[in-house]
């Protein structure tokens with residue numbers, strides 16, 4: 001799709017909206033910090049991955065060839081603790097949550113990243129990076145592991161705009177673990193590594209710290225410098241700050257050209273967090289009778305850098321709006337098939353407006369309002385409106401194409417509808433109403449239009 005204006009993104013490091021200009025032209029690498037698989041993801045976590053999906057779709061829409069990666073953190077303090085409490089081996093414990101996580105993404109219509117590295121598969125790469133950091137004196141050995149020496153990094157904490165940068169070369173309490181020597185709490189979880197103190201009987205056994213995992217996986221799967229690094233706002237410090245410190249100390253190159261962060265979802269009155277005991281999962285949303293795409297639609301209602309307050313009422317409004325949108329698409333399809341049956345041409349005026357909105361740091365609330373504006377604009381042939389909206393949906397990802405498929409009506413419902421038509425024809429409105437009620441119970445509504453009765457799925 002031709003660009004009407006250059007793509008602009010809010011870069012956390014630059015603290016402003018700046019043009020997105022990858023040096024390799026049309027090739028882009030992007031990395032999203034993925035889930036720690038120790039519990040079902042809550043819908044606030046899932047927002048990060050839906051927004052990441054919107055960015056990937058936007059880059060592709062803009063003509064870029066995207067190589068995307070999202071890791072799975074399958075070893076860290078939380079996964080080890082969880083697996084021991086559950087009495088399961090680490091892999092068996094994390095696998096179940098990983099499966100749920102990817103099933104959630106699929107039902108939210110989030111496309112899988114091209115590369116999904118697992119931390120436990122890149123331990124060698126982590127060890128290699130730690131060896132370089134030790135050799136360059138960016139790391140040192142302490143009693144319980146290998147630590148990163150943040151005092152040695154000029155400008156440490158720039159991403160988070162930390163004020164209290166270490167001012168001397170003493171090891172500070174903020175130094176973080178690159179490698180943790182095995183202790184009893186780790187149980188069966190450990191890898192061989194050429195670190196440690198043989199006198200303390202800790203040689204050769206340990207596990208990585210969380211931050212080094214991402215640094216090593218990014219380098220292994222996408223290279224020393226990537227174009228776009230994404231994650232939730234909670235990762236700016238310490239996680240991303242420490243990724244930068246480690247990676248750049250090893251390679252001497254910037255880790256990422258652009259840093260992009262996604263805001264939280266709050267519950268009314270406070271943060272949504274497992275520790276607060278107020279999390280909502282996608283399974284909860286489905287159990288309340290909502291489709292996962294209603295949640296995706298709800299996420300479209302705010303800019304990705306805006307904190308959102310979740311409520312069931314707000315989700316219900318989104319579910320109703322999505323249904324209305326699907327019905328409008330189905331209506332356009334009916335008109336197109338029955339009257340015109342023509343292949344449409346995208347409407348340039350609206351494509352340009354939509355592109356302006358997404359190129360402005362992915363302003364999806366405006367982009368969504370343009371969809372509704374077009375639906376209410378009757379200056380265009382329905383097949384053109386339809387094809388334009390389906391083009392928009394390449395970014396929105398609401399699976400609107402499904403609304404263009406003919407409704408598969410069960411034969412008993414078709415019979416009820418035929419009987420109702422007969423009853424109406426015979427003036428037996430009591431019976432017609434009763435049949436309408438039966439159709440509703442079967443999960444369909446009837447609209448009486450000038451073209452005859454029309455069924456919709458409830």
Ligand SMILES: [Zn+2]
Pocket residue numbers: 032033034214239243
């Ligand atoms: Zn990460």
